[in-house]
Amino acid sequence: MSFTLLLRRMPWITRLGLALVLLFAFLAAFGPWLAPYPEAEPVADVWQPIGTAGFPLGTDTLGRDMLSRLLYGAQRSIGLALVITVLSFSVGAVCGFLAAIAGGWTDQVASRIVDVFMSFPALILALLVLSVMGSSLPVLVLTLAFIDGTRVFRLARAVAVDLNVMEFVEAAKLRGEGIWWIARKEILPNALPMLLAEFGVRFCFSFLLISALSFLGLGIQPPAADWGGMVKDNAQAIAFGLPAPLLPAGCIALLTISVNLVVDFLLDQASRRSRRG
Amino acid sequence: MPDLARLIGKRLLLGLLTLFAVSVLVFIGTELLPGDLAEVILGQTATPEAVAAIRAKLNLGDPAVLRYWRWFSGVLVGDFGNSLASGRPIVTVLLPRLQATLFLAATAAVIAVPLAIALGLLSALWRDRTFDKTTSAATLAAISMPEFFIGYLLVYVFAVQLGWFPAISRISPSAGFGQKLWAIALPALTLTLVTTGHMMRMTRAAVVQVLSAPYIEMAELKGTPRRAIIFRHALPNAIGPIANVVVLNLAFLVVGVILVEVVFVYPGMGQLMVDAVSKRDIPLIQACAIVFAITYVGLNMLADIVSILANPRLRHPR
Numbered sequence: 112m113s114f115t116l117l118l119r120r121m122p123w124i125t126r127l128g129l130a131l132v133l134l135f136a137f138l139a140a141f142g143p144w145l146a147p148y149p150e151a152e153p154v155a156d157v158w159q160p161i162g163t164a165g166f167p168l169g170t171d172t173l174g175r176d177m178l179s180r181l182l183y184g185a186q187r188s189i190g191l192a193l194v195i196t197v198l199s200f201s202v203g204a205v206c207g208f209l210a211a212i213a214g215g216w217t218d219q220v221a222s223r224i225v226d227v228f229m230s231f232p233a234l235i236l237a238l239l240v241l242s243v244m245g246s247s248l249p250v251l252v253l254t255l256a257f258i259d260g261t262r263v264f265r266l267a268r269a270v271a272v273d274l275n276v277m278e279f280v281e282a283a284k285l286r287g288e289g290i291w292w293i294a295r296k297e298i299l300p301n302a303l304p305m306l307l308a309e310f311g312v313r314f315c316f317s318f319l320l321i322s323a324l325s326f327l328g329l330g331i332q333p334p335a336a337d338w339g340g341m342v343k344d345n346a347q348a349i350a351f352g353l354p355a356p357l358l359p360a361g362c363i364a365l366l367t368i369s370v371n372l373v374v375d376f377l378l379d380q381a382s383r384r385s386r387r388g
Numbered sequence: 389m390p391d392l393a394r395l396i397g398k399r400l401l402l403g404l405l406t407l408f409a410v411s412v413l414v415f416i417g418t419e420l421l422p423g424d425l426a427e428v429i430l431g432q433t434a435t436p437e438a439v440a441a442i443r444a445k446l447n448l449g450d451p452a453v454l455r456y457w458r459w460f461s462g463v464l465v466g467d468f469g470n471s472l473a474s475g476r477p478i479v480t481v482l483l484p485r486l487q488a489t490l491f492l493a494a495t496a497a498v499i500a501v502p503l504a505i506a507l508g509l510l511s512a513l514w515r516d517r518t519f520d521k522t523t524s525a526a527t528l529a530a531i532s533m534p535e536f537f538i539g540y541l542l543v544y545v546f547a548v549q550l551g552w553f554p555a556i557s558r559i560s561p562s563a564g565f566g567q568k569l570w571a572i573a574l575p576a577l578t579l580t581l582v583t584t585g586h587m588m589r590m591t592r593a594a595v596v597q598v599l600s601a602p603y604i605e606m607a608e609l610k611g612t613p614r615r616a617i618i619f620r621h622a623l624p625n626a627i628g629p630i631a632n633v634v635v636l637n638l639a640f641l642v643v644g645v646i647l648v649e650v651v652f653v654y655p656g657m658g659q660l661m662v663d664a665v666s667k668r669d670i671p672l673i674q675a676c677a678i679v680f681a682i683t684y685v686g687l688n689m690l691a692d693i694v695s696i697l698a699n700p701r702l703r704h705p706r
Contacts, residue, residue: 360537367532
C-alpha cells in the first residue's frame with residue numbers, strides 16, 4: 112500500500128490529526144528561530160496573564176516568555192522523543208528479527224529477558240535507573256530507548272515469525288526471488304501501515320514518559336525549556352487562578368491525541384488488510 | 389480438573405520467577421552506582437575514614453550475591469532496612485503511604501470499572517453508530533492525555549474556578565470517611581478518566597469479538613431474539629475477557645497513581661517514591677520499586693488466571 116492511497120482513504124478527523132502532527136513537526140524544527148525571546152532569561156514581571164502586550168501567552172514563574180519557552184520546548188521535547196524512538200526502533204527491530212531468525216536457545220533467552228523488563232512498569236524502571244545514575248541527557252536517552260526497545264523487540268519478533276510462514280512469501284521464495292526483493296516488494300508493503308502505527312505508538316510512549324520524568328524533576332534539567340518541566344515550573348500559578356501549567360500540558364495532550372488519531376486509522380487499515388488476507 | 393490446577397500452578401510459578409527476576413533487577417540497579425552507597429550517604433566531602441566506617445557498617449565489602457540475599461530475605465519478611473534520610477525503619481514509613489494509595493486507587497476503581505464495562509458493552513452493541521463513534525473519539529482523547537494535564541485541568545475548573553473541591557488532597561488521620569472522599573475527589577476523578585478509556589476500549593473489543601463468532605450468527609439465523617442473543621449467548625462468553633481487562637487496568641491504576649499523587653500532593657506511595665528519588669534515599673527507592681512491582685506483577689498474574697478460569701478452551705489445552 113502506498114502513501115498516496117493511505118492519504119486518499121483518510122477520514123477528515125485523521126486528516127486533522129495529520130495536519131496537527133505536521134504543524135508540531137514544523138514548530139519542533141524551527142521553534143528556536145521563531146521564538147521572540149531567549150528561553151532562559153527573565154524578560155518581564157512574573158506570571159503576566161495571557162494576552163499581555165508583547166507576551167501573547169504571558170510569562171512564567173521567573174518572568175520568562177511563555178511562547179518562547181513553548182517553542183524552544185517543542186524542539187527539545189519532540190526532538191528527544193524522536194531520537195529515542197528511532198534508536199529503540201532500529202535496535203529493537205534488528206534484535207527482534209535476529210531472535211526470530213536464530214530461533215531456539217538464543218530466541219528463548221532474549222525473549223525471557225525482555226519479558227522481565229516488560230513486567231516492570233516503565234515509569235518505575237526509569238525512576239530507579241535515573242535516581243542511581245543521576246539525570247544527564249545521555250543516561251536519559253539511553254534508558255528510555257532501552258525501555259522502549261524491549262517493546263519494539265517483542266513486536267518485531269512476532270511480525271518476523273508470522274511473515275516467514277505466509278503463503279505469498281513462500282511463493283516468492285519458490286519463484287526464486289532474492290531476499291531483498293521479497294523484503295521490499297512482498298513484506299514491506301504489507302507491513303507498512305502496521306510499522307507506521309507502531310512508530311506512532313512508540314513515539315507517544317517515549318514522549319509521554321520523558322514529559323512525565325521532566326514533570327517529576329528527573330528528566331531534562333532547568334533552565335532548558337521542555338514541556339514536562341514547564342508544567343512543573345508553573346504548577347504553583349494555578350492556585351492564583353492562572354492557567355499557566357495548562358499551556359505546556361495542553362501541548363503535550365494535543366500532540367499525543369493527534370498522533371493517536373493517525374495511529375488509530377493506520378491500525379484499522381492494518382486489521383482490515385489482515386482480515387482480507 | 390487436574391489440568392486446570394496444573395495450568396494455574398504453572399502460571400503462579402512463572403509469576404514468582406518473574407518477581408524474583410524483578411527483585412534482582414531492583415538490586416542490580418544500586419550496583420550501577422558510580423562509587424557506592426557509602427559515598428551517597430556521606431556526600432562528596434566525606435573523609436576516606438568516614439566512608440570506610442560506613443562501608444564496614446553496611447557490609448559493602450561483601451560479595452554482591454551475599455548482600456542481595458540479605459536484602460531479599462529481609463524483603464520476604466517485610467524488613468526493608470532503614471531509610472537513609474530519616475533513619476527510621478522503612479516499613480513504618482511505607483505502610484501508611486501504601487494504605488493511602490490503595491484507598492485512592494480503590495475509589496477510582498469503584499467508579500471506573502462499572503462505567504467502563506457499561507460504556508464498552510453499549511458501544512459494542514451499537515457498533516459504528518453515533519454513540520460508538522462519539523465514545524470512541526472521547527476515549528481516544530482521554531487515553532492520549534497525560535495524567536497531569538487532566539489533573540491540572542480539573543483543578544483549574546473544579547477547585548479554582550468553581551471552588552467545589554480542594555486543589556490539594558491532604559487527609560488527616562482523624563477525618564471521617566465522607567471527608568476523606570471529598571478530599572480525594574479530584575485525584576480519583578483523574579484516575580477514573582485515565583483508566584476508563586482503556587478499559588472501555590478493551591471491553592468493546594472483547595464483546596465485538598464474541599459477537600462476530602459463528603455461534604452468534606447461528607443464533608441470529610435461528611431467529612433468536614436480540615435480547616436472548618446478548619444475555620444468553622454473548623455475555624457469558626465475554627465475561628472472561630472483560631474480567632481480564634479489568635484486572636489488567638487495576639495494575640495500570642496502581643502505576644498511574646504516581647503522577648496523580650504528585651499533582652495533588654497526596655501523601656501516597658508515588659509521592660513517597662518521588663521524594664525518595666530526589667533525596668537519593670536508595671533503600672527507600674528500592675522498597676517502593678519492589679512494592680509497586682509486586683502489585684503490578686501480581687495483578688497481571690491474576691488477570692491471566694482469571695482468563696484461564698473463564699476460558700474452557702484454555703482449561704483443556706491439547
